[in-house]
Amino acid sequence: MKxxxxxxxxxxxxLFLAPMVDVTDLAYRIICxxxxxxxxxxxxxxxxxxxxxxxxxxxxxxxxxxDKPLGVQIxxxxxxxxxxxxxxxxxxxxxxxNCGCPxxxxxxxxxxxxxxxxxxxxxxxxxxLKDNDLTVTAKIRLGFSKxxxxxxxxxxxxxxxxxxxxxxxxxxxxxxTKADWSWFSKVKDKIGIPLIGNGDVFKPEDAEKxxxxxxxxxxxxGAIGNPLIFNQTxxxxxxxxxxxxxxKENLKLYIEYLKLSKKYxxxxxxxAKYIGGKFLRGFDGAPEMRNKFMNLxxxxxxxxxxxxxx
Numbered sequence: 133m134k135x136x137x138x139x140x141x142x143x144x145x146x147l148f149l150a151p152m153v154d155v156t157d158l159a160y161r162i163i164c165x166x167x168x169x170x171x172x173x174x175x176x177x178x179x180x181x182x183x184x185x186x187x188x189x190x191x192x193x194x195x196x197x198x199d200k201p202l203g204v205q206i207x208x209x210x211x212x213x214x215x216x217x218x219x220x221x222x223x224x225x226x227x228x229x230n231c232g233c234p235x236x237x238x239x240x241x242x243x244x245x246x247x248x249x250x251x252x253x254x255x256x257x258x259x260x261l262k263d264n265d266l267t268v269t270a271k272i273r274l275g276f277s278k279x280x281x282x283x284x285x286x287x288x289x290x291x292x293x294x295x296x297x298x299x300x301x302x303x304x305x306x307x308x309t310k311a312d313w314s315w316f317s318k319v320k321d322k323i324g325i326p327l328i329g330n331g332d333v334f335k336p337e338d339a340e341k342x343x344x345x346x347x348x349x350x351x352x353x354g355a356i357g358n359p360l361i362f363n364q365t366x367x368x369x370x371x372x373x374x375x376x377x378x379x380k381e382n383l384k385l386y387i388e389y390l391k392l393s394k395k396y397x398x399x400x401x402x403x404a405k406y407i408g409g410k411f412l413r414g415f416d417g418a419p420e421m422r423n424k425f426m427n428l429x430x431x432x433x434x435x436x437x438x439x440x441x442x
Contacts, residue, residue: 172203299311
């Protein structure tokens with residue numbers, strides 16, 4: 133199995149949990165780490181919000197000693213804003229610049245994937261962060277509405293980035309458009325820094341295919357409701373086989389997620405139901421159980437209901 137380093141960080145395996153808004157809080161990161169993920173990140177943070185100590189930042193940056201190594205994912209529209217948050221960034225193992233988020237609010241803010249319209253700005257942000265002795269990576273797509281990935285990767289590497297994550301779609305392409313993995317090898321041939329592949333990783337075979345080219349693989353939607361994808365993938369990479377989904381084992385991880393969320397004051401009903409609904413699939417009667425689950429009104433009812441299915 134491949135192992136690699138980003139800066140001075142050596143990873144136990146090449147499987148990364150993607151940063152996902154309203155999903156990858158401390159509780160979810162921990163259950164995915166326990167299932168085998170070697171690396172995880174905070175949810176995406178706006179540099180501007182970090183400057184003004186936005187209340188939500190407190191919850192999005194919660195961590196503990198089990199949550200290592202940890203990357204902080206940031207984005208923003210003003211280069212100067214990144215300079216103002218350097219002290220806050222120093223406590224993380226690495227800083228990941230998000231240049232790929234396609235959300236409308238983020239684009240309207242001229243951050244996330246909007247940054248790919250201006251490769252020189254991406255260069256300036258990364259250079260600023262590197263000049264402050266940070267380990268820095270960037271997460272991009274193939275481009276915003278047109279493919280300019282080769283220009284982007286050259287700027288990112290020349291700015292001193294320690295690694296690159298590529299989501300193999302354009303920002304204006306929805307999930308209905310299949311990720312074009314052929315770009316991984318094209319990009320890998322042009323850069324001298326580690327490449328992490330991302331996009332449409334839903335089963336161990338997907339991860340293995342990407343790892344034929346890339347140094348690492350980042351799992352996003354495939355890990356929502358299925359943290360065991362990491363354990364399965366590790367088995368597949370080591371042994372060439374893996375156990376099919378055991379929904380009861382996954383539900384045990386959801387119970388652990390609820391306990392951790394309660395411990396760290398992260399519980400929200402809408403979030404518990406959204407994530408819990410993703411766990412309730414892949415078994416006979418799952419749609420009916422999911423409908424019942426969505427009608428529950430308390431966290432105790434949710435925990436009791438799920439325990440009854442294990």
